[in-house]
Amino acid sequence: MVSKVTRSPGADSSGIFRRPRLVLKLKRFEDLPTVLSKIKSYPTPIRMVGADYSQTRCVGGDGGTTVDTGGLDKILEFGETFVRAQAGVRLGTLIHALAERGLELPLTPEMGQISLGALAVTTLPQASYGVGVAQLSSCVTEMKLITPQGKQMVVTERERDLMRVLRSSFGLLGVVHEVVLRVRPLTPVKIDYQVLSLKEFSGRFASIIDAPGALRLHISPFNDRITVERRTLDESVSLSRSGIWQIRNSVMRNVLPAFGSTIGSVLAAPGLRAVMLSGVQKALRATLDRSARGVVMYAHEWMRDMPNEAWKARHTYSLWAFPQASYPKVLGEYFAFCKSYYKEHRYRCNVVTGASRLHQDRGSLFSASYSGPMFTLEPSSTGDKGWDDFLIDFNEFASRLGGTPTFNQTRALQPEHVAKSFGERVKLFEALRQRTDPLNRLRNSYFAHLLG
Ligand SMILES: Cc1cc2nc3c(=O)[nH]c(=O)nc-3n(C[C@H](O)[C@H](O)[C@H](O)COP(=O)(O)OP(=O)(O)OC[C@H]3O[C@@H](n4cnc5c(N)ncnc54)[C@H](O)[C@@H]3O)c2cc1C
Secondary structure, eight states: OEEEEEEOOSOOTTSSOOOOSEEEEEOOGGGHHHHHHOTTTSOSOEEEESSOOOSSSSSOOTTSEEEEGGGOOOEEEEOSSEEEEETTSBHHHHHHHHHHTTEEOSOOOSBOOOBHHHHHHSOOBOOOSSTTOOBGGGGEEEEEEEOTTSOEEEEETTSHHHHHHHTTOTTSSOEEEEEEEEOEEOOOEEEEEEEEOHHHHHHTHHHHHHSSSEEEEEEEGGGTEEEEEEEEEOTTOOOOHHHHHHHHHHIIIIIGGGGTTTTGGGOOSGGGHHHHHHHHHHHHHHHHHHTTTOEEEOGGGGOBOOOSSGGGGOOEEOOEEEEGGGHHHHHHHHHHHHHHHHHHHOOOOSEEEEEEEEOOOOSSTTOTTSSSOEEEEEEEEOOOTTHHHHHHHHHHHHHHTTOEEOTTTOTTOOHHHHHHHHHHHHHHHHHHHHHHOTTOSSOOHHHHHHHO
């Protein structure tokens, strides 16, 4: 029924403690009801794993059965406005296959190692273009899943409330095996950069958020620099393919890496850190000056290839979202927090902090921008010594300033952070979860701790 059952030695390749008793490589979704019903053969909890790239223990094996969905890897149907695929397909594979057909998703992340099953049920906020679609799960229009009782369920976006809950369900309400995603024609994106100090950013904030386009920020608290990257859909641009590729190569080789994706790997000795950080800033300035006129590319061209084994990525981060209205103030406090933390503990993040503007999106219950427009703050690092402690204090800082966390991208999360941010929504979800899975077949200790 399953291609491989491994007794787990308890090792944890991602660096996040996990320890399942069994790891199954699922070949056919039809086997899921048997796996769910045979408690002795397949110990509780049953937890799905896609690409294994989450930043938390949301997969969490806990002596149970981890089901690897990688074998469900078929793209089943391409339509003009939709694509249907199995849950184990990697987003990068799908996005490239769509691009070959002149299509794309409404949102494109920066890394392709995300499984469609995880995309459907977790919080994956992206720099957004408009109200209603700020998380990848909002592109999902249909899900097929197997419930904890082993029943097949098909849910479409017409069942809005049910869809909203499922899009935040983290494998706790059922196992997703197939999804349908909305697609649109491939559209060129014009990318402009502006390098500002905090004071300039705050002074111009109203016009920054009023102008159209998706916003991604690259933030350096110690250099008082905020690079505002604006992505504008540009249907009028008529560039030849070769023209786009030329620009693309220059951007990918020179500009994007300078924002931090590869910084950590060169920080070999602690003494080099300050030197390298300022070197990076110089590279950033130099490449930005060169690209000051703005560049044009297709969204799928900015996707980074990451290793298939998540633990090899050597890049870690945490994510909170803050109300847009107070964001300049939050950034001011973040700069002060980073500096005072460094003064006291001699630790600072060795990769540039990222951020995205999120339009309001009520498509899922735990959406990071459920209550209104938000900006994220994503401290990033290579996971060097001091990072874990930094995050504990950063979480307190973020929660105090009214931040919203996620269950898959916010590290070291505590139940009080969850209760404060999600309030009634988390109670509603937990009540529903208890009714649909009274035996806690799908629940692990991570969610037991956080959902209460
Ligand atoms: C260096 C780096 C860069 C990143 N860049 C981005 C980015 O640009 N944009 C972005 O959005 N994210 C980004 N991420 C975050 C990351 O992509 C996601 O948190 C994660 O990868 C989700 O996909 P996954 O397949 O790895 O999920 P997993 O970690 O395998 O699973 C996530 C959750 O979904 C559940 N699940 C998985 N499959 C199913 C299923 N079939 N049915 C039910 N439940 C299921 C799991 O049990 C778990 O609770 C980045 C992460 C890293 C480490």
